[in-house]
Amino acid sequence: MRTYSIWADARWAGRHGIGRYATEVLARLGDTVRSLPFSGKPADARDAFRALGKYDDADLIYSPGYAGFISRAPQLLTLHDLIHLEVGGPQGVKYVAYYNAIIRPIIRRSKAVLTVSETSAHAIREWLGDDTVDVINAGNACSPAFKPPTETTASREHILYVGNMRAHKNPGVAMSILREDEDLRLRMVLPARERSEAILMADRMGVGSRVSVISGLEDQELAREYHSAIATVMPSSLEGFGLPALESVCSGTPVVYWQGCAAIAEAAKGAGIPINELHDPAEWAKNIRAVRDNATPARPTERPSWDDVAKRVSTTVREVASRGLRS
Known part of the structure; x- marks a missing residue:
């Protein structure tokens, strides 16, 4: 040969x-x-x-x-x-x-x-x-680290955004959801270089006190972030795959996304919750409250290796x- x-x-x-x-x-x-x-x-x-x-x-x-x-x-x-x-x-x-x-x-x-x-x-x-x-x-x-928690997670009061600040990912949409629910908080996993940009945007939108930015997480740490969130929000208008969607549902946490982004629907493996109107924070908040009240773990139809x-x-x-x- x-x-x-x-x-x-x-x-x-x-x-x-x-x-x-x-x-x-x-x-x-x-x-x-x-x-x-x-x-x-x-x-x-x-x-x-x-x-x-x-x-x-x-x-x-x-x-x-x-x-x-x-x-x-x-x-x-x-x-x-x-x-x-x-x-x-x-x-x-x-x-x-x-x-x-x-x-x-x-x-x-x-x-x-x-x-x-x-x-x-x-x-x-x-x-x-x-x-x-x-x-x-x-x-x-996704990594084997992303799996459902072995213990019951404490009360979940925040949503999670994993990605970056590029325009097609619409981080401002994720922040706008907080305006519809004063008890909700947002944790953003971003590159460290984008921290100040995110904080400035949150302050301008009047939700700065309820937005946290974290960076440099290892898989196990990111998995804990998924476990502690009500849902992962992905308001992207365009993606090639949408890896956080797969990581989230494999961790047992539902992903809420805009229905027009076909790649995220594909990555979520049947465990995603689609939003009809990308720029309607009320619809996002309504579906997140439904996830919080239901508290049913995400169950993807398959787990690629x-x-x-x-x-x-x-x-x-x-x-x-x-x-x-x-x-």
């Missing part, structure tokens, strides 16, 4: 989002997939132009994120979503140019791209407009490497 030269861009590894996906998947691909010895940020557009040296002769370069290189080596990317293409203004123009000039040609050449949900797979197929490309949904998963995700990725990596696409 031939041994292929397969290299992975491990710079994506981290705690949350794409970083978590990269960490979990790369750890399970085995010794035949080695890490590129590169530094710098893979998401920096200038990184596409770096000199690859001997790695230009690889059978395949695998990326657990969306970025790639200008190289004669075939590449397999993981396109988690197309949210970048929804960004407006000058930055949005840059993203469109990057996706059209760098990402799309890489995908069309390899005839394959990985993604994390059926929602994203559909969007990618529409964007590519190329039936010869296999768009493979390898799925997503990282082993299954990595197996699908590994199969695709080796299949694309065996095609002999190097030019």
Whole structure:
């Protein structure tokens, strides 16, 4: 059996989002997939132009994120979503140019791209407009730490928001819910660099005294946050997957989300509560009160595992490497 030269861009590894996906998947691909010895940020557009040296002769370069290189080596990317293409203004123009000039040609050449949900797979197929490309949904998963509590949790008086302050996640909607219920509190799990932005927004909305921001949690600590919350709120208008939804329902805590965000509905595995009107805080508050009064644990219809995700990725990596696409 031939041994292929397969290299992975491990710079994506981290705690949350794409970083978590990269960490979990790369750890399970085995010794035949080695890490590129590169530094710098893979998401920096200038990184596409770096000199690859001997790695230009690889059978395949695998990326657990969306970025790639200008190289004669075939590449397999993981396109988690197309949210970048929804960004407006000058930055949005840059993203469109990057996706059209760098990402799309890489995908069309390899005839394959990985993604994390059926929602994203559909969007990618529409964007590519190329039936010869296999768009493979390898799925997503969450840590074993996210499971229902073994002991009864004390009275729950707050809702939980896990994510960041980007516009499409609508953190202001989560804060506006507090205006409808003076006994409710909000805990936000955010990157530390966004703490002051969140606090300023909460103060401007008149709910600053009831909003707490926390950062840098390990899985066990985040699981306790899910356990102690009435519900996790996800007012995103767009997501590629929505990992906090899966983490929450696997922890036994319902997730309340806007019904127009198909990815969150998919991630919640039948244990989510949809909201009809994204910007109606009264509807959010009404459904959260219903969850609090009912106190029924969330029960997802399935629990995806990282082993299954990595197996699908590994199969695709080796299949694309065996095609002999190097030019």
